[in-house]
Amino acid sequence: MEISLPTFDFLVVAPEIVVLITALLVMVVDMVIGREQKGRLAWVALVGVLAAGALSYYLWDGSDPALHDMLAADGYALFLNLAILVAAALAILFSLEYTGRVGLAQGEYYTLLLLSTAGMMLMAAAINLMTIFLALEILSISLYVLVGLNRAERRSAEAALKYFVLGAFASGFLLYGMALIYGQAGTTSLAGIRAAVQAGGEPSALLLVGLGLMIAGFGFKVALVPFQMWTPDVYQGAPTSVTAFMSVGAKVAGFAALGRVALYAFGDLQGDWRWVLAVLSALTMTVGNLAALRQANLKRMLAYSSIAHAGYALAGLAAGNAQGTSGLLFYLFAYAFMNAGAFAIIIAAGRFEGATGGGETLDDFAGLAARKPGLAVAMALFMLSLAGVPPLAGFLAKLYVFGAAVRGGLIWLAVFGVVNSVISAYYYLRVVVSMYMREGRPAAVPAPVCAGLQVGVALAAVAIVLLGLWPGPIVDLARVAALALLGG
Amino acid sequence: MTVSQVVFILLSIAALGGALGVVFARNLFRAALALVLSFVGVAGFYVLLEAEFLAMVQILVYVGAIAILIIFAIMLSRRMMSSETQPWNEQWVGAVVVAAALFAALVFILSRVDWPATEAQVPADSISQLGQALVSPDFYVLPFEVASVLLLVALVGAVIIAREQ
Numbered sequence: 001m002e003i004s005l006p007t008f009d010f011l012v013v014a015p016e017i018v019v020l021i022t023a024l025l026v027m028v029v030d031m032v033i034g035r036e037q038k039g040r041l042a043w044v045a046l047v048g049v050l051a052a053g054a055l056s057y058y059l060w061d062g063s064d065p066a067l068h069d070m071l072a073a074d075g076y077a078l079f080l081n082l083a084i085l086v087a088a089a090l091a092i093l094f095s096l097e098y099t100g101r102v103g104l105a106q107g108e109y110y111t112l113l114l115l116s117t118a119g120m121m122l123m124a125a126a127i128n129l130m131t132i133f134l135a136l137e138i139l140s141i142s143l144y145v146l147v148g149l150n151r152a153e154r155r156s157a158e159a160a161l162k163y164f165v166l167g168a169f170a171s172g173f174l175l176y177g178m179a180l181i182y183g184q185a186g187t188t189s190l191a192g193i194r195a196a197v198q199a200g201g202e203p204s205a206l207l208l209v210g211l212g213l214m215i216a217g218f219g220f221k222v223a224l225v226p227f228q229m230w231t232p233d234v235y236q237g238a239p240t241s242v243t244a245f246m247s248v249g250a251k252v253a254g255f256a257a258l259g260r261v262a263l264y265a266f267g268d269l270q271g272d273w274r275w276v277l278a279v280l281s282a283l284t285m286t287v288g289n290l291a292a293l294r295q296a297n298l299k300r301m302l303a304y305s306s307i308a309h310a311g312y313a314l315a316g317l318a319a320g321n322a323q324g325t326s327g328l329l330f331y332l333f334a335y336a337f338m339n340a341g342a343f344a345i346i347i348a349a350g351r352f353e354g355a356t357g358g359g360e361t362l363d364d365f366a367g368l369a370a371r372k373p374g375l376a377v378a379m380a381l382f383m384l385s386l387a388g389v390p391p392l393a394g395f396l397a398k399l400y401v402f403g404a405a406v407r408g409g410l411i412w413l414a415v416f417g418v419v420n421s422v423i424s425a426y427y428y429l430r431v432v433v434s435m436y437m438r439e440g441r442p443a444a445v446p447a448p449v450c451a452g453l454q455v456g457v458a459l460a461a462v463a464i465v466l467l468g469l470w471p472g473p474i475v476d477l478a479r480v481a482a483l484a485l486l487g488g
Numbered sequence: 489m490t491v492s493q494v495v496f497i498l499l500s501i502a503a504l505g506g507a508l509g510v511v512f513a514r515n516l517f518r519a520a521l522a523l524v525l526s527f528v529g530v531a532g533f534y535v536l537l538e539a540e541f542l543a544m545v546q547i548l549v550y551v552g553a554i555a556i557l558i559i560f561a562i563m564l565s566r567r568m569m570s571s572e573t574q575p576w577n578e579q580w581v582g583a584v585v586v587a588a589a590l591f592a593a594l595v596f597i598l599s600r601v602d603w604p605a606t607e608a609q610v611p612a613d614s615i616s617q618l619g620q621a622l623v624s625p626d627f628y629v630l631p632f633e634v635a636s637v638l639l640l641v642a643l644v645g646a647v648i649i650a651r652e653q
Contacts, residue, residue, distance in 0.1 A: 020637060027644075070630040108648050115641050122634060134634045138641050143626060145645035206595045 012065045012073045015052040015081055016121045022048025023114035029341060030107025038106040041076035042096050042452075047109040049089045049117065056081040064484050068378045069189040071125045075484035076329075079477055080124035083333045084249050088117040090340040091245035093456030098241045098347050104149050112149075113245065116142035127264075129178045129188040132257050136174070136221070139222055139253055140167050143246050147238040159237025166220065166230045174217025180210035193265040203269050211266055211273060215280075219263075221254035222310045225284040232291075235303035236360075240350065243299065244343035247306045248336045251313075255332060259283040259317055263325060270320045278317035278405075278413050284310030292427050298346055299360050299426060302339070305386060307334055308424060315417055316401035319408035325482035327400030330475060334385075334393035334467050341460035342382040345375055348449045348457070369442020375449065376435045378461040385464045387428040388421045393467035400475075503529030514572045515562060516562050524555045538610045541618060 010017065025048070026041050033040065037410045056078045065075035071077075081153055093112065099106050109150035119139030126132040144167065148160025184206035185196035194231035197207060220227040262273055288308030295301035313335070316328030349359030349368070359365075398421060402414040467474060502525055509522025527550040535542035611617060621627040 067630060068626055081629070112641070112648075115637070115644070119641075128631070130628075130631045131634060134631055134638055138638050141638070141641050141645055145648055146651065180598075186604065186606075196638065205601050206603075209594070222541065269636070309652050487589060 009067065011059065012067050013071055013125070014059065015056045015078075015085075016118050016125070018052040018055060019048055019114055019118040019121065022052075023118065026107065026110045026114060029193075030111070039096065039100065041106050041110045041387055042092055042099075045114055046089060046092045048114065048165060049085050049092065052121075053082060053085040053089070056085065064208065066127060068418075069191060070128045070131050071122065072127045074124060075477075075481040076256075076260070077121075077125035079217050079329055081121050081330070083252050083329075083336045084117060084124065085118045086333070086336045087245055087248035087252070087340055088113065089239055090336070090344070090456050093452045093459075094244055094340070094344045094347050095241040096452035097351070097450035098239070098453075101351065101398070102150055102239055103152055104239060109146070109149060110236055112142040112146050116146065117249065120249045120256075123253040124256035126257060127190045127260065129182065129190070129193075132173065132261075133171075133178065135253070136257070137171065139250065140171070140221070143242075143250060146242045146246070147234055149242070150239045153237070155233075155237035156239065157237075159234045162230050163234045170217050170220030170227065173213050173220075177210040177213025177215075177217060179365035180206045180213065184210070190260060190265040194267065197268050204273065207266070208272060211261070211269075212276070214261060215258065215273070215276065218254045218258040219280065222251045222258070222311055222314075223284075223307045223408055224280050224314065225287040227309065228284070228287070228307045228310075231307055232295075232300045232303040235306070236297065236299045240299065240343055240347045243303075244340045244347075247302070247343070248340050251306070251310060252332045252336070254319070255313060255328065259325065260485065262317060263320070267486070271358065274318055274408075274410075276319045277314055278410050281314035281318050282413055282416045283311070284308065284314060285417060289420050289424045289427075292424065295359050295427070296362050298362060298365070298372040298431070299343075302342055302346075305427070306339060308420065309386070311420075312398060312401060312417055315320070315405045315410070315413055318410060318413065319401070319404035321404055321408050322479075322482050322486055323407060324401060324404030325486060326475070326478040327397070327404045329478040329481050330400055330471070331397040333474060333478070334397040334464065337460040337463040337467070338382045338385040338392075338394055341378065341457055341464070342386065342458070344457050345379040345382070348372075348375055348453055351449065357440055362431065362434050365434045365440075366394075368435040371440065371464045372449070374454070375457070378457045379435060380432045381461045381464060383428040383431050385468070387425040389425075391468045393464040396471050437479065492536060494521075494532075495532070499529045499532040502526070502532065505529075512575055514575065516560070516573060520558045520562055522538065523558070524551055527551045527555060543617050599614060 022045060026044050029044060030038070030041060034282060037210070060075060060078045061072055064072065066072040066074070094107070095113075098104075099109055116139050117143065119135050119137075122135035123132060123139060144160055144164045144413050148157050149161050150156035178188070181193060184204045185193045187193065187196070193207075197203065216227060220230075223231045235247060238246070262277070266273060285308045288304050288306075292301050292304035292308065295304060309331075313328055313331045316324040318324070319327070346359055349364055351359070353401060365379070368379070381392065385392035388395045388398045390396075398417065402417045405414045405417070407409075501530050504526075506522045506524070506526025506529060510519045510526065513519035513522055531543045531546040534546055536541070568636065622632050637644070
């Protein structure tokens with residue numbers, strides 16, 4: 001019997017491999033170094049993430065290679081890699097001091113963070129239902145554990161259990177949808193499914209039901225209404241640095257796979273799924289924003305805000321055109337900076353408000369501008385960007401997706417989005433008002449902010465200003481990435 | 489009714505009855521035993537579909553490993569062995585309505601579908617072909633490797649959760 005050794009172009013998955021090897025490295029180094037040196041693991045992880053980011057950018061030569069119908073290193077995957085790695089790098093910077101303060105096991109923390117990152121990147125690159133599912137489970141299982149990593153906090157365990165049970169349920173929906181699609185198409189490859197969809201005639205009910213179930217499964221991961229129930233409890237209970245990471249990474253990965261399945265595999269059935277996504281988008285932003293209005297806890301408020309943002313981003317997908325796709329990509333990229341940044345300020349506030357409730361409530365932010373002017377400016381920028389105030393990144397991102405929706409004939413959806421943005425301004429501005437116009441208590445603990453966190457916050461703040469004022473390079477990248485998916 | 493149809497119905501009763509037993513049993517130990525029955529029923533489906541290897545894997549992995557581990561876990565934790573759980577809570581009405589609606593919708597759609605089926609025979613040496621496909625770069629070596637990462641994640645996660653403080 002002749003056995004041929006696999007011939008593999010490892011370069012295609014080089015960024016993922018780098019992240020995976022770094023994860024293993026962190027695990028091994030964690031075993032040999034002393035207890036007081038564990039903080040250095042963060043730097044190992046950060047170097048790996050940055051190397052993977054550089055590789056993703058360097059690999060992007062427009063050739064869009066694919067590995068045997070399983071993974072593709074096309075522009076779409078590489079662009080999303082950048083967004084995911086930005087979230088991972090920022091999360092590592094924000095964790096430097098936080099992990100020690102809260103008492104998280106650092107070796108396990110960074111290992112799981114990297115494994116989860118690798119899962120997200122694999123999901124962005126997956127062009128086969130099998131690899132999509134495996135990647136989704138890698139990222140989900142590591143996130144379940146990360147959410148529950150804070151053993152001292154009851155809410156952390158509760159959040160992990162909730163996330164796990166509902167996540168497993170959603171995986172079931174996704175798998176069932178995949179099984180039905182496989183039943184009709186006879187293949188798990190997205191290219192094969194695309195061919196089956198294009199085969200003509202009346203679209204098979206199996207394909208449509210399968211797609212519907214898959215939308216439900218992905219909808220859970222990116223927190224679309226009505227699959228969003230878990231979000232506030234999980235975001236609040238999880239360690240804040242994990243929330244910063246997952247609120248971005250899991251959304252990017254979920255949208256990546258949903259975009260590939262809807263726009264590529266089911267591209268010819270746009271008329272059948274566009275209205276579903278449009279309705280979900282309108283529902284998601286409205287419910288998210290109305291619920292966020294009533295929150296006094298900032299982590300919960302940002303959780304509902306992240307639901308609303310999933311709705312805005314989905315509008316780009318519902319538009320179903322090239323502009324909407326590149327708009328979605330730009331949106332996710334900008335969102336990585338502004339949302340992770342906002343959670344970083346909560347981490348910082350928890351340090352010097354430690355005695356009074358973790359720096360999570362609106363009252364903790366009263367008078368922040370007088371005590372920590374730098375942090376207050378950054379937080380104001382993040383809030384204004386999330387609200388969509390020009391000239392920041394959040395404004396341009398919304399402009400792109402709503403513009404694409406109008407061009408795609410969904411004027412009502414764009415109107416919904418604009419009205420929702422106005423509503424959302426109320427609760428974002430409330431934080432700014434609280435920081436600048438209210439008298440705060442004198443700081444409970446006059447503690448300096450960790451330098452790594454300062455660097456991360458500064459980078460995120462600069463990025464959203466630059467993305468808003470000078471979006472050209474990233475918009476061009478997003479356009480090329482969208483064309484890689486849609487076939488330009 | 490052909491023999492295979494009768495066998496199919498019996499297997500369905502085992503698989504679905506076992507699944508219902510898992511949900512409705514008040515005692516966790518009995519629920520775990522019902523789970524074994526359900527797994528065996530599914531293994532029977534695979535035999536019926538001429539996928540003998542899959543059937544063996546189903547028995548070995550699901551019955552032999554997973555279900556037995558669950559039973560061990562229940563027996564080793566005393567409180568779980570004796571206590572009765574409450575399978576109902578106050579939200580059962582809503583859950584029944586939603587589940588029934590989903591079930592009805594799926595049955596309605598799936599019963600009218602013209603299921604594509606191939607006439608091709610299962611090859612005689614399917615196991616060796618399966619083995620080669622799993623490690624062949626043209627087929628499944630990549631998902632195979634990615635699955636190993638998934639197992640690593642699960643392993644690390646399980647150790648973290650189970651570890652003493």
